[in-house]
Amino acid sequence: MSHCATGPVEGTAAPATPGSPRRRPRRVAMLSLHTSPLHQPGTGDAGGMNVYIVELARRLAALGTEVEVFTRATAGDLPPVVELTPGVLVRHVAAGPYEGLAKEALPAQLCDFTHGVMQAWAAQRPGHYDLVHSHYWLSGQAGWPVAARWGVPFVHAMHTMAKVKNAALADGDTPEPADRVAGETGIVRAADRLIANTAEEARDLESHYGAEPGRISVVHPGVNLDVFRPGDGRAAARARLGLPADALVPLFAGRIQPLKGPDVLLRAVAVLLDQCPALRSRIVVPVVGGPSGSGLAKPEGMQKLAARLGLSDVVRFQPPVRQSDLADWFRAASVLVMPSYSESFGLVAVEAQATGTPVIAAAVGGLPVAVRDGVTGFLVDGHDPARYARVLRAFAEDAGLPARLGAAAARHARSFGWDAAAEATVGAYDSALARAAQAPSAAG
Structure with a gap:
């Protein structure tokens, strides 16, 4: 029941009566x-x-x-x-x-x-x-x-x-x-x-x-299709953000807390670099967002994890940004990674796709609606970093994959106005x- 009982209040509006004309709320x-x-x-x-x-x-x-x-x-x-x-x-x-x-x-x-x-x-x-x-x-x-x-x-x-x-x-x-x-x-x-x-x-x-x-x-x-759109493309966005033109850029964007699984991305990158050490010179992993929820208990947790995994040289932590700047981060990314444990929908996934960027997401909640598996990105069962690493490796080995999936992603996102x-x-x-x-x- 509600935590708070309320007594009578003067001026209470009368409830609708049966047979009242149907109308939209003013x-x-x-x-x-x-x-x-x-x-x-x-x-x-x-x-x-x-x-x-x-x-x-x-x-x-x-x-x-x-x-x-x-x-x-x-x-x-x-x-x-x-x-x-x-x-x-x-x-x-x-x-x-x-x-x-x-x-x-x-x-x-x-x-x-x-x-x-x-x-x-x-x-x-x-x-x-x-x-x-x-x-x-x-x-x-x-x-x-x-x-x-x-x-x-x-x-x-x-x-x-x-x-x-x-x-x-x-x-x-x-x-x-x-x-x-x-x-x-x-x-x-x-x-x-x-x-x-x-x-x-x-x-x-x-x-x-x-x-x-x-x-x-x-x-x-x-999704705000006026803000989140392909714009002038990946190369221009990377130039504005100081990212290498030819880098693999798997992006995490969102509140930093266990529910969102940012640690899964970092662990997956560590697995990928163990398998492909030469990739270290051309990978940048932006983490855009701030601590939230249970993540506030360890606000530096992701930075410490990156250091333990030997990733401090490739992970780039960024504070939360306004929507127009977030759209630029999406455009600049090779792929958005959303290893969430629970998502009622996954609005960030649609925003990224609207800019022409594919998504790797956990197959949970509403993400299978937001992401078309194999068409606009990939859905991953579970949260095993090795599984995410396998998908990331496909992006590392096929430079044309972001553009191919991204074109379909932008079309898909247009249905979510x-x-x-x-x-x-x-x-x-x-x-x-x-x-x-x-x-x-x-x-x-």
Whole structure:
């Protein structure tokens, strides 16, 4: 159940009644408690979900649905409201200490966050928000009572699930707590609509949490095709980034934590160099991103691993970069490597492919949807570094492989535009509104 009970609030909007005309929402309250859409992806807990929320909100606004994103304030000097783009506002909610609060400590701030969202709503006219859409289980714990109090439909996107992550933990990673499992179970029961990234995620919702298939919408995330595109090509990107024109460049990009498997790439490169010592003079391994999650316990862990493996001369660590610069890293790479242990979709894989770069990815979660095995890249079963080394060796021995796979990758990625994702999300909203109209109590 929700961590925080809320009492009656003056001005509560009346729930829809049976027979009410079906309409699309004019304004959505979108909840992202633990990470702000204004944060730099790749830092702290900011990652693909941040990109997802920003791009989705922009496209929803373009379709005529205004979005107000509620997130926890992480600094005292933040303005209460920031306009992200016309039709999209970010509202900062005071809930707990501004800085130094780990994600694991956020459940204790749910009551304050929920209260802050309620306060923002109470200042508006009744019916200001037509729907609540929460992202990740922490936000769902707030979105559930908020939607009930407002008498509006509740839509939720898990992004990741505790039971799925716990079933595929990396060595040394920390299991998700029982409180999260219980919270996710309650959210699934309360939601009028669940949005899953892939059909596999929908099946996970059904098998692990007992979700009703009729209440799940599958919506593939999109990619910003204006930012992530082939551009002026690999050679030009390498010149800008100071990379050798003829090097083998296997890239890791993302949050540095055991879940994402960056160590698998480093170990695979060590295996490859044992097999092909001459390759050392023409390989560069960029690792772009910052420590996150359980990786914060050992923030220098990847640098120390590179040193132990004798790879300090070939691995190039880079801090997180803005989207336009990340696109250049993708263009410069021979291949993106994603040895993740769990991915609800794998947005980074589609972004890389959109620039014309193939992907080597673990065959987990949504990655088999994001990557077409043997066409736009390769899927690898398991996390044995030797298996990744074998695929990397194919790139080392065939200089034309990145271009051949990359052309197909760019074509494949074009089917993942955010406009299509926003249209599909509006369809999910329509379904939630229709369900609420048929069963007024369902919103609670």
